[in-house]
Amino acid sequence: MGRKAQKRPSLITVARLLKTEQERTKGLWQRVVDFGLTDLRVLARGLDLESLELLEEFLLRADFGVRATLRLTDRVEQALRRGEALSQVQLTETLKEQISEILDPARRVELITAASGPTVYLIVGVNGAGKTTSVGKLGHLLAQGGRRVLVAAADTYRAGAVAQLESWASRIGGEFLRGQKGGDPAAVAFDALDAAEARGLDVVLIDTAGRLHSNKDLMQELTKIDRVIRKRLKGAPHETLLVLDATVGQNALRQLEGFSAAVDVSGIILSKLDSSSRGGIVVALQEEYGVPVKLVGTGESLADIEMFDAGAFLEGVFAER
Ligand SMILES: Nc1nc2c(ncn2[C@@H]2O[C@H](COP(=O)(O)OP(=O)(O)O)[C@@H](O)[C@H]2O)c(=O)[nH]1
Numbered sequence: 001m002g003r004k005a006q007k008r009p010s011l012i013t014v015a016r017l018l019k020t021e022q023e024r025t026k027g028l029w030q031r032v033v034d035f036g037l038t039d040l041r042v043l044a045r046g047l048d049l050e051s052l053e054l055l056e057e058f059l060l061r062a063d064f065g066v067r068a069t070l071r072l073t074d075r076v077e078q079a080l081r082r083g084e085a086l087s088q089v090q091l092t093e094t095l096k097e098q099i100s101e102i103l104d105p106a107r108r109v110e111l112i113t114a115a116s117g118p119t120v121y122l123i124v125g126v127n128g129a130g131k132t133t134s135v136g137k138l139g140h141l142l143a144q145g146g147r148r149v150l151v152a153a154a155d156t157y158r159a160g161a162v163a164q165l166e167s168w169a170s171r172i173g174g175e176f177l178r179g180q181k182g183g184d185p186a187a188v189a190f191d192a193l194d195a196a197e198a199r200g201l202d203v204v205l206i207d208t209a210g211r212l213h214s215n216k217d218l219m220q221e222l223t224k225i226d227r228v229i230r231k232r233l234k235g236a237p238h239e240t241l242l243v244l245d246a247t248v249g250q251n252a253l254r255q256l257e258g259f260s261a262a263v264d265v266s267g268i269i270l271s272k273l274d275s276s277s278r279g280g281i282v283v284a285l286q287e288e289y290g291v292p293v294k295l296v297g298t299g300e301s302l303a304d305i306e307m308f309d310a311g312a313f314l315e316g317v318f319a320e321r
């Protein structure tokens with residue numbers, strides 16, 4: 001996506017996302033902050049491992065993952081040993097600094113575009129993750145930025161899935177291409193590139209069938225789709241975006257692992273962030289696999305997608321509530 005087309009995400013959105021019912025009762029970060037502010041025992045006695053364990057537990061529960069959690073608690077521990085931290089401000093600053101460092105590579109996410117010819121985005125993920133919806137929303141975002149979009153249904157198994165995608169395509173004023181029922185999904189991808197070149201379109205979004213990351217045959221099929229795209233058009237796919245449901249927790253890491261073995265995942269679309277209070281998964285994905293979250297899905301309507309903004313995310317996580 002060109003700079004011009006980039007939509008500025010609002011600070012408020014991410015902050016709002018973390019304010020789900022569950023969070024509101026006793027927000028994770030409020031608890032972390034409380035821990036820093038009120039646990040005077042810790043200040044009096046110096047390092048308190050019990051309290052550190054509590055912080056560790058909070059972070060794991062918020063989906064920060066083992067690696068990022070250890071990195072964060074290590075830092076706090078070091079600060080404690082030096083006799084620093086544990087005022088609310090210092091604890092927050094220590095955590096914020098570390099998370100910010102982890103997310104640094106994701107600070108200015110952009111979608112790669114082709115220098116010439118159509119830009120191709122391959123959308124992959126398990127069943128129900130939000131692939132088709134994300135294709136619709138992303139297509140809308142790109143169309144709003146003046147791009148002429150072709151949406152291709154490389155899910156040739158389920159007629160319902162094709163119809164769902166077709167309806168999204170017509171709503172966003174994009175072109176639509178389907179394959180034959182039960183046909184080869186790689187052939188759909190191939191035809192889509194042909195069509196996009198012939199019609200001089202800007203972007204091709206390829207929706208694929210849901211598949212379990214542990215299903216060998218289906219993962220091989222995905223590798224084949226990718227190979228056919230690569231052969232057909234140099235530089236494509238320009239992005240392979242894995243759609244992950246933010247509510248599945250640490251299983252998202254397993255999904256990324258599985259899909260990365262089959263295709264070159266360049267970024268993540270984190271869907272359903274509106275239904276999750278555990279935004280820590282963004283940090284876990286970056287810290288454990290170095291794959292940036294590029295887009296976040298925040299609802300079921302067309303406009304409910306935005307480019308991930310690390311700064312806004314941090315502010316949301318540490319917002320006073
Ligand atoms: N709340 C919410 N629901 C979403 C979001 N993205 C997708 N969904 C819903 O998740 C369900 C599965 O989405 P779908 O796109 O069909 O998943 P697919 O099987 O991966 O193609 C649908 O009911 C969508 O409306 C999101 O960002 N927020």
Ligand SMILES: [Mg+2]
Pocket residue numbers: 131132133155161208210
């Ligand atoms: Mg689908």
